[in-house]
Amino acid sequence: MLVINYFLNYFVFPREAKQFPHKLVSSAWDLSSSARSKIITGFSGTNDTQLLLPIHIRQDDLPELQKTDAIVVNNLLKAENEYYQSLAINASTDVILNQLVTHQLKINVILDVGALFIDGSNKEIATKWLALSDRNRIDYAVYFKSDSIFVCDRQDHEHRFETSPASERLDHCIFYLDDVHTRGTDFKFPKGFRAAVTLGNGLTKDRFVQACMRMRKLGSGHSLTFWSSHEVHQQILNLKKKISVENREEVNNNDPMGVMDILCWVYENTQQATWDGLHHWASQSISFQRKISAFEPIHWNDNQQVFTNEMMKELAEKCLEPEIIELLRMYGSPKELRTVFEMYSLRYADVGDASSRQIQQAVLRQLKKYGGKKRRLAQLLDEEQQRELEQELEEERQLQRPPAVQPCQPILHDEIKKLCEVNENVDIVSSRDVFQHLNYAFTNTTLFKICQANSWLPNLWVSTEFQRVIATKGESLTPFLRPPRWIVVYRNQQLIFLSPFEANWLMGRLPSNESPITTLRLLLPRTKRIQSIFVNTPTLTVPPLIRFANDNNANFLLPNDWLVQLFIFNGTLYFETVEEQTAFCQCLSLCPNPRTEAEKDAFEKEWIAADGFVANPEHRLSLQLHQSRFHSNPLGFIKQLIENRNNSYASIRSHVGSIILNSTKLI
Template sequence: GFSGTNDTQLLLPVHIRQYDLPELQKTDAIVVNNLLQPENENYQSLLINATTENILKQIIRYKETINVILDVGALFIDGTNREIAIKWLNLSDRNQVDYVVYFDCDSIVVDDRQSHSCPFVTSPASERLDRCIFYLDEIHTRGTDFKFPVGFKAAVTLGNGLTKDRFVQACMRMRKLGNGHTLTFWSSHEVHQQIEILKTNSITIDRRRSESNESINLIDILRWVYENTQQATWNGLYHWATQSLSFQRKVSAFQHIVWNDNQQVFTNSIMTDLSKECCEPEITELRSMYGAARKLQTLFEIHHKRYEHTHHHLSIETKDAVLKRLRDYGGTKQRLSQLLDEEQQRELEQELEEERQKELPPSVKPCEPILHEAITRLCDMHSDIIDLTHFPNVFRHLPYAFTGTTFLKECQSENWSKNIWISTEFQRVIETKGESLNPFLRPPRWILVYRNKHLIFLSALEANWLLGRLNFLFHKRQCISSSTTTLRLLLPRIKRNQSIFVNTPTLTIPSLLEHSNGVIPFVIPLEWLVQLFIFNGTLYFETVDEQAQYCRCLSLCPKPRTKQQEEAFEKGWIAIDGFVSNAKHRRQLKLVKVQFPLNLLPFVKQMIENRNNLHVPISSHIGSIIFNSLKLI
């Protein structure tokens, strides 16, 4: 396969063998065959010392749209992933691209054209990949998996020393390679020269390939990649053999510890002797590097002499296996053993020492709950209906819930139904000191249907008191009538086919069954219900009628449209997002009972995000209306 270990199996420890499953042994050939498809014959070379901006501009000017950059050659080095991604987004076509996706500290991040960043999984971009461009830096061209749409084209960068494993791993990020995905290859000037030299020196069956004016193709790129792989394997064999000898010395040192009188602990002298045998020298003396005769030798000859000169008792089996592999694969290339040692010099990298401190938001003080006397009077079934406007310190119209938040200016407070209320306790959550109350917007869960005329959102304390009181009156048979007051639970519909409970007769308090005592339970009408959907962040509709009433409430005319509506759209009566702003046009389009004459869609989107702590999924009924102006049912 192309798991990243196929070409490095010669560098595995001698006691480890790689066994490929028979059915997967052909995978390498399949992958290379997919790479060699004619649609991937796209090669470009870059200028000397090309900067990120130079490369991006050349990619933008390419004859076909490039949706993915696979920077396996690490050519983008003068900026962070975010800087590179945003620069590419700014250069791209606004009519085709809305988002850029990249990795930031191993997390997949999305930026839009307003430079707003958010996690990929919660972004609308995760469901609109056709509107995204993707930048994968060198380290993330392996182990990542995006479901790129058919037709996507990737730019693969070619840098110094690129091996076949890394090259194939990067190309296979395009999972439908050979079946809908295509590649282009972009090399640095230095790599271009290397490929040219290899091509000139190669002997091919087709003599026409020797013409000097022929452009570089995939065969030339693969020849260069395999040459790098061969060189990397040859270089690795020396370090592999050196590591094997070092490991055997350590094993021998542990096996020959001299214990006195059955002692079971390591003494200082034992540890000192052990460290002398196991530790590698921190420095290489000039005498050992340049004092001996400089003689060219093969890898096998160099390590055969090192084994002969060691005084440790080494494993004969391991020694023979190492020397056999060096004899078989080390080749006849000769090097100076001193220069090989020079390549082994230890590099010490200073790591940044940091201690993370998580900064938590400042603590806040909750408001002390209050049970107003006017709330208790709501259960009195024998008196006249209360005029709620006479108790402004207890009951307010629904937009009052947004007091202290940024939603208040956008909610069109004068357009909500006047029979939908909240208690002032519902709005009071924390004792504010001037900060925004957006994070403390109370979720609307308990709603009181008062005499079947008013809907009142309550706090948990108020709902708990009314629950007990209403049940008590029900058992005393004092609140059974067609206009009874009921307490109901309201949930946002955030999954398909989810019950929101508010119109479920068995879950009203008190419980009202249709066949019980002839009482017909009151059903909250759609005109009121869709406003509750907006307020509680609902994502899905249960019926077509709910969807139709929701669109009428917001003065929307989304797709699919009738012939008359399509003509209105062509005339500009209907905006791109489906909103109809002109009252005369609304009447002609039969948009009756419009609750919000101004466009409320931005507010709806913000409410869903606040209530559910997620970005609006485009696959949801309301998400489709917001982003695509499309009805799904």
């Protein structure tokens, strides 16, 4: 007995029997008070709930929109939407998804307005669906997480939809919209998309139509299929039989279910929901009248009033309602069946304030007009109901920012100083404490293992100072990868990336009176179509090459095979010429579309992968990829590097993005 008492007192009662002496109720009546001086404006695609609006709110439909409901219903009744399927009893997520995937019609969107997918999170459901989908056609699953749109790819990488390549490849996506997000969301689904609409218990027309209209081109390019739970199927079947009997029609159980049958069931639910809602609507009106009475003694001065603590306490006491209902009041009185009009006529007798008499009369008129003759037990309005309470702990929000890191103190090596001396020949290869090959820039980052160190040109270097950014030990350097902006072209043979500190020192010391075979140059990534990268602009080198235009040795422009590797290294997204694009594809061992006849044959022989990569060295020679540098598929590395350099994914509309994401050249 002690164990039972302990369990009840510490686990059951604190959670299930949590009550307060009083409650302060707020509703739509308070939000839209008739005392407001401004016009209240709202929007909805349907008007099914206008009977439940506060009595001082009048729905005013625009004439040009009054036909909207009829247009939507007409679109739903089109032949392309005539597919209905009932599910087994207690069908799980896996069972439903398997039926959707094996369905004869290709389904791209799940509109779970019936809330049939209950055994998993949105991500779990979406990724299960993605795993079952056709790999050649579908690459991403889109879903909602904490009211934000997320996308997951086949490698289980999760990203925000807005910055993901999936946002520009909707035809390669499947979409799972849970019940909450089948309203108020807007995706520009491509033409030809088909949705599976789930039907759950008590689904009303408002929710049903709102969900169906996520398919914005319904009736002109989008279509629907309907999937009901076993319980709903029985409800639709019984309603169909009832209607047939009332119309004196022959009942045939073998007749297929259609959209018309679904709409009849939805309208039936809407009537029931509206009738049930009248009880809550009338109760809310009583709470609203109680507040009007509480505020009536206050004398307003130009709508201004200073409330003292005593006034606030008095107002609160007048507005409070009892939370604890006595068992005698709930179950002790005789059971009586009454209409909703009769119930609230008696209740309003207790609220006798003259200021609310007008509201009472208006509410009772509406209850008499629409409440009907259906009766229910008056005690049920106060019946004890099990409520689902979300246990909330008191929280204090704390922002956890990245730990502070200590920057490195810049160092200027003697070898860097010697770069500007004409008569001094710096041995770059031997000075490994100052100069390292290009892949050294990725040291202590997540990119180091996948950068393919031997794929970079041997005359491309970084200074060790370029790689040094923070002094804090134990931190990954991926977020601190230095942007490559300054390069030295040394004796027209070696290219060295420098830190801004080193570049600043050299800027004023490179001689301008000698033949400038050593130049300091600015390099920018081309992130827009029409943008200069400056590296080959003669007027912007230090010293300016324009002064030595007649000296072929001095007027040195970086060749394409150098530029391409710089483009890869700095996250460039666009090319200036077809030659740059060709050199880029050659360097990465890619053979994207559009292809020649020989390349198409190679693709059919599987020499060329779906992403355009050519893995076999012999096949590269046959396809004339003579400038190939990367011998393992580099696309994962390129995507991560672009994301790091530009703080965003490569757009599929960009030259580089189209090649690495869609295997297609744009110029």
